[in-house]
Amino acid sequence: MSDEPPVIEMTDIEKSYVSGEVVFRALRGVNLTIRSGEFVAISGPSGSGKSTLMNLIGCLDRPSAGRYLLAGHDVSGLDADARSFARNQLIGFVFQGFNLLSRTSALENVELPLIYRGMSSRERRARSVAALTRVGLGAKLENTPAQLSGGQQQRVAIARALVGEPRVLLADEPTGNLDSQTAMDVLALMQALHREQGLTIVMVTHEPDVASCAERLIVVRDGLIASDGPNPSVHLAQPAEVVA
């Protein structure tokens, strides 16, 4: 276990945005290491740089300075296509707004990352059905997002994130669009995946009770990590529906 490189290893990461003559430093030297099997919550007030950090962790953007090793690979200087490849192979995304393709069945949504891997349709389908079954939607394969509740849509999104067997699940405000009970269902599912499969999860949230479901709490403030430590009292989310 100790021989394995950390899933995320960031050293002196900076990110600046230039607009006209004004330079805005969103991140000002972040050092962050996340090991395989951790469940981390990143929180902070808006404007703190947590979204920027999230984008950098997810290889959606490139740091202005510093080094970022993702699963041992240096991804700091990759071009857009290479970052696409890294996202496809190593990262699973769950967004606040679900971001499913409309008028497209749950199954096809989940298949999408595998399509861009060029996987055969049979294998793709088998793995997607398994992923949807795992999140409790084995009976809703052909439903489109419009035919699913918010909680169900987010579970389709989680299945889509999991289907490629990523090294890390990145969740950006995963409960932001859900009512509190549905939010608990989704968090319970994430906790179960973490517990049972050792899935590494990095979750960005500004809600303290959502963050309290994680095992490690990181607070970002003014472009720097303000605090980083284990969660003394992990809250176990109680699902209303039976999941898994």
Added chain:
Amino acid sequence: MTPWLMALRLALRSLSRNKLRASLTVLGILIGVAAVVAMTALGEGAKGSIETQMNNLGVNLLWVYPGASNSGGARGEMGSRPTLTEDDGVAIAREITSVAAVAPVLTVSTQVVVGARNTATRVTGTTLDYLRVRAWTMRRGRGFEDLEMRSAAKVCVIGETVRAALFDDDEDPIGRTIRLGKLPCTVVGLLASKGQGSFGQDYDDTVLMPISTVRARMRGSAARDVNNIVVSVREPELMRRAQNQIGALLRQRHHLQPSEEDDFMVRNLQDIMATMEQTRSTLATLLLAIAAIALLVGGIGVMNIMLVSVTERTREIGIRLAIGARSGDILAQFLVEAVVLSVIGGAAGLILGVGAGKLLGRAMEWAVSFSPTAALIAFSTSAGIGVVFGYFPARRAAHLDPIQALRHE
């Protein structure tokens, strides 16, 4: 499923969600391709019928017409001055070596009667050489004989249309007597059918008689003037030379001073055909211009709608990029969609073009001929338009920033 097949399915699904928009978008391409297809069909057909006519008439024919009268500044129609005589024809045959055969033509329009049946036709008085010049053949019977020519005998050869008008199909016209105006006349031969010319003239609607008979018994005058003289030239390459030689000979025979205009005209079939060909190609160019404009407008329409589509689907593009689509994947997706859109327009245009071509052909009594080339042109132009005009929107989609795209509402 291969990536391209996937992209094709994706494109069809995306287009089917906006059927009305898609059909309006392809209208320009549809019209453009239809114009190209119709033009090709009409062009090919016209070319074909011109060629057929060339072969029917013979490529190496010259027509000599009397000149127009020119009195007091008012120029009469061609042939309004009787300056051309049968002797001019004899002289041409005798003196000009590049000429193969010469036949004078003296025509009279008249009513032909057999029993209770009659028809109006044109009687051509000519010589034995006429059949040779025109490369016409007999189906039954014989031509005139020398003695009949000299004696102005009351004999004639009839065309198929005249036969059909006067006789039943099982009747043998040979040896029967028909009445041309007031002149009873024995049918000695039946011409092989020539079919219709491309201007609708019927070569079979004719009666041939010795020129001496027409002159003496139908015109009732001894003047040796003729309506025209048909000349066949030995080789098509000798046409120009023969034309010039005939001109020089006739000027000399008609005692024209160098300052005087020709009192005759030598027309060459190729000149007539060239005029027709020019008309055809002008029309073709016009149609092609319409097609080009329509295709350009259609292409811009495709580009416009693809740009709208990219904007509308910015979020979808963001999702795809986030989960691992590369710029090439996005480019291919939108490019395939543009091409599919255009090709659907092209296919509809092909159908419309074939229909319009047939309809136009029928209305204008013009031969149309459809070739696989037309389908190929339709397909390749429309696909090409899709690629050219779809590239810019597709490139724009491919280079979207995933973070911005995901934030797009």
